[in-house]
Amino acid sequence: MTTNKDEMNFTPTSNIANKVRNTRLPKTKPLLPLFELISNSIHSIEEAIDKNILKPNEGKIVVNCIRNGSPETLEQLVDIDIYPIHSFVVTDNGIGLDEDNLKAFIEADTDHKIDIGGKGVGRFVCLKAFKELNITSFYKENSQTKSIKF
Template sequence: MVLTTSLAGRVRNTSLPKSHALLPLLEAVVNSIQAIDARPGDEVEPSRISVRVHRDAQAEFDFGPAGPGRAPMKPIVGFTVEDNGVGFTPENMTSFETLDSDYKSGIGCRGVGRLLWLKAFDRVSIRSAYRDKDGKLQGRQFKFSIEREVEHDGDPDGLIRTGAVVSLDGFRKAFQQTAPKGVDAIAREVFEHCIWYFLRPGGAPEMTVADDDESVSLTDLMDEFV
């Protein structure tokens, strides 16, 4: 007898407190760091991770808690995390499609990050490039949602290097309302979650968090911390 698993059921039973509304984003950033760590030793391109905050251009300004000098901001509707790591290789893709995969258990991964994505966001879109066993650049793109699970979306074009772009779209209102609003606050939460990577030998990739009006370098936050 073959046991089947319900993605909707797994997401429903996955805990994500409202006070940890950015945890799905933080999981995506850690995935990017691990993808960069897996790059070949002869890779010369500097490692980079870019987090983009997307706001609802049509919505009313979110004033949030009253405070002196606080500028109103549009509500956050999603995030994009882009890296130049190894990309969604066949092994990474198989692991992604396997709930409770232990593929990266050796580096502390529990395999619940993508469940947290669907807990807080309506859908996820991924575009990636990787090198096959012959060293040729290959690409894949797919969508991920509770309703349609993993939905492959053809082959991406215009690929020039390995890496991945993960788009978390449709930030659910219950989490949107409790998440930090400003770029600086979001950047600091990412930094605090990833501080071990900054303190380890070799440090962390160059990381930025930005929206249309502001950009924060986590390297600068590390300098402040030190």
């Protein structure tokens, strides 16, 4: 049987589940996924400053550690640092997932931020570490604030 190569689709594809499975997350670097999230926030703020959306020193990153247990229980603890962290919420006021950044986000191994040291694999490190990754992003398009959530 022969195949007509003119009819074949040669567009590269990527198996994301396999990519995540093959991503290394050393046990000696348990906070690497959090570092990746904060690094993305820093890049987003720098891009907002470069595009005059933010002024220098207006960038803001907030990291909330969500711990197991009710707020009442956590308030009563003498040493909260020994209580397990359930998840992280990282919030910034950077440029967000505008059209260019969203295209780069959905491209495996993107070179979108190669000039500033990005390797295009940070989100896979996060997917490897966390059971769930929820993203809400606000961005400007034609002077209107828009959002995307997934």
